Amino acid sequence: MNKKKFEKFYSDNIDKIYRFVFFRVGGDKDLAEDLVSEVFMKAYNSFAVYDENISKSAWLITIARNHLANYWRDRKLTSPLPTGEDGEESESVWLDSGIVKFKQEENGRQVYELLEKLNPDEKEVVTFHYLFGYSYSEIAQMRGSSEGAVKVAAHRAIKKMRGRL
Amino acid sequence: MNLKVRYNLWKEQRRMSPNFKFKRALLARVLDSRLRGNDSEDWRGKHPIRFFAYFTHLRWGVVMASVLLLALLATGAYAYNSDEVTEGTVLYPVKQKLEEVEELTKRTPEAKADFYLKQIKRREAEEAALERRRARIEKAKNRLDMLEKNIEASEEKAERVQTQLEEVNKILSGKNSAQNKELRQRVQAILEAKKIKRERELDKKVEMIRRKAEMIDKLYASLEEEMEKEE
Secondary structure, rough: HHEEEEEEEEHHHHHHHHHHHHHHHHOHHHHHHHHHHHHHHHHHHHHOOOOOOOOOOHHHHHHHHHHHHHHHHHHHOOOOOOOOOOOOOHHHHHHHHHHHHHOOOOHHHHHHHHHOOOOHHHHHHHHHHHHHHHHHHHHHHHOOHHHHHHHHHHHHHHHHHHOOO | OOHHHHHHHEEEEEEEOOOHHHHHHHHHHHHHHOOOOOHHHHHHHHHHOHHHHHHHEEEEEEEHHHHHHHHHHHHHHHHOOOOOOOOOOOOOHHHOOOOHHHHHHOOHHHHHHHHHHHHHHHHHHHHHHHHHHHHHHHHHHHHHHHHHHHHHHHHHHHHHHHHHHHHHHHHHHOOHHHHEEEEEEHHHHHHHHHHHHHHHHHHHHHHHHHHHHHHHHHHHHHHHHHHHHHH
């Protein structure tokens, strides 16, 4: 059943996309919920073009990124944007700014301090895998690289983090 | 990665996770928007709506109404066709109403005649059902009477046993009780009577011996006399 297919897609991705958006909006729960709802509405309406064999999660991440970019663009007219959200710099910048923001909070400070010390590649892999919950194969698909390369990057990051404790 | 870092990462992941209520509500809202037609032609083409999907939108209301309707229809059919539905049962008025409606649908005299014939047969069948029911009730009443009698007899037996048990308990318990005294007196009386009887027997024997002794004395005395005479 097609409804079931969407429900399965939804249950596979809701947690990951929510965490991704939550991180991007600096931990604002209400905003994250609104944005995630809109992302899934868009996904639902374009579900015809989704092909699991081509992309497991990359398709939805792309929708989320575009939606966030639109959101920040609309907000630009009324208020300053957080670092990395003006769309002109690379996406690693929003990752850095998110880590800095969460580091200021009491909870999990040590985690973000360790993440800050990593290079952009490792930061992305560790954040996507350990914080957002994406698998290595999904991350590889999103980055356009091989699963092996992603695992190697993750392994190096882990070693670095362990060494810094 | 050491356990502490792994644990902290896991905690952060949990903190960033959506709650179950939000997830469920969002899914329902997204699917709901589908049935209201907020979708593109492409979607409908690749994922056509099934007929019953419209009804699942109404969900419980439709299901309950359908179940109720089915139940009513089934009850009506049973009331109309069953011979066991007779005067005095709950469904009899339903049967009567349905028959009235059926009567109204008969227009020609032949149809009416058939209908009344059918009515007669139904009444006969109902009477037979009533008769069977009466016989069952009668049988049940008899059984009940028998049971009551058995219970009364058992109760009387139980009372008798209870009384006997109480008497035995009274005898067994208490050495200085009045009944024990009475028993002892009875035993004493019996013993006295036996003693008296024994004494009487002994007296009789003594009397007999005395008489015998007297007889012997008399004989001896007579013998002595004879001996003196001879001398």
